[in-house]
Amino acid sequence: QVQLVESGGGLVKPGGSLRLSCAASGFTFSDYYMSWIRQAPGKGLEWVSYISSSGSTIYYADSVKGRFTISRDNAKNSLYLQMNSLRAEDTAVYYCASGVDTAMGPLYWGQGTLVTVSS
Amino acid sequence: SSELTQDPAVSVALGQTVRITCQGDSLRSYYASWYQQKPGQAPVLVIYGKNNRPSGIPDRFSGSSSGNTASLTITGAQAEDEADYYCNSRDSSGNPWVFGGGTKLTVL
Numbered sequence: 001q002v003q004l005v006e007s008g009g010g011l012v013k014p015g016g017s018l019r020l021s022c023a024a025s026g027f028t029f030s031d032y033y034m035s036w037i038r039q040a041p042g043k044g045l046e047w048v049s050y051i052s053s054s055g056s057t058i059y060y061a062d063s064v065k066g067r068f069t070i071s072r073d074n075a076k077n078s079l080y081l082q083m084n085s086l087r088a089e090d091t092a093v094y095y096c097a098s099g100v101d102t103a104m105g106p107l108y109w110g111q112g113t114l115v116t117v118s119s
Numbered sequence: 120s121s122e123l124t125q126d127p128a129v130s131v132a133l134g135q136t137v138r139i140t141c142q143g144d145s146l147r148s149y150y151a152s153w154y155q156q157k158p159g160q161a162p163v164l165v166i167y168g169k170n171n172r173p174s175g176i177p178d179r180f181s182g183s184s185s186g187n188t189a190s191l192t193i194t195g196a197q198a199e200d201e202a203d204y205y206c207n208s209r210d211s212s213g214n215p216w217v218f219g220g221g222t223k224l225t226v227l
Contacts, residue, residue: 035215044221045154045162045205047214059214095161102215104167105152105207111161 002026002108004096009113016086016117022079022096022110029077030054032100032108036070036081038092039112048094049081050102064090086117121145121210123219130225131196139191139222141206149209151189153182156203156221165204166191193224201226 008020022034036048049070050059058070069082079096093114097106123143131137141151150169154162164173166182179194189208193200206219 037218045156045207045218047216047218050215061214103149103209105154105164105216107164107173109161109163 004098004108004110006094006096006110006113009094009115011116011118012086013119014087014117017082017084018086018115020081020083020094020096020113020115024077024079024096024098027098027108030074032098033102034070034072034079035097035099035106036079037095037097037106037109038090038115039095040089040092043092046092051079053100083115086115088117091115091117121208121212121217123151123206123208123217125204125206125219125222127220128223128225130227131193132227133198134195136192136194137196137224139193139204139224141189141191141219142187143208143217143219144187145208145211145217146184146187146189148211150184151182152207153180153189153191154205154207155200156205157201162205196224196226198226200224 003025005023035050051070067085071080093112095112096110098108099106153166155165156162165180170182181192183190203221205221210217
């Protein structure tokens, strides 16, 4: 069955960096777009970044543009999010999600990894 | 970017019908998707497109749209439907998506 497993979350100081990973299985990874979506404690969902199936198209939310970098390795069925210059407001559960048609939201979601930015 | 507006909370008596709405300009051009999220769990897609359910989603969940408003209807709400519900659509500004703020559904 489809599995998306995030890793790399943890506690980091403001201004620090963290790299999230998402390991995918159970579907043809290279056919699917991938995305990171986050949820601050007690808050709603916020789309963070998107990468097309081939990696040729990338988008970022304004709130993370210039600080976060999304990438994927189709040979390793893996998605990444490099997060630099972290701020307290980046504290959230980060979900890895995937789909084939951007006309609808992502179909498959991981269980999330918690990133806490605090001194 | 676009915005989607949802009522923060809605309640329904067990077995009754409830409609959860989502408003936004992007909904004039794009269909909404709907997600159900229970505490401590990842969101689950329950409705997408005109009115489509992914495999495994009960048929008591349905979707509709009119003008700038999309609706998720649960016909015969069950106790297990108590959850947060989020709408989502393409973003007219060019980014892939925008999410609504979420609606907390309580089943009485």
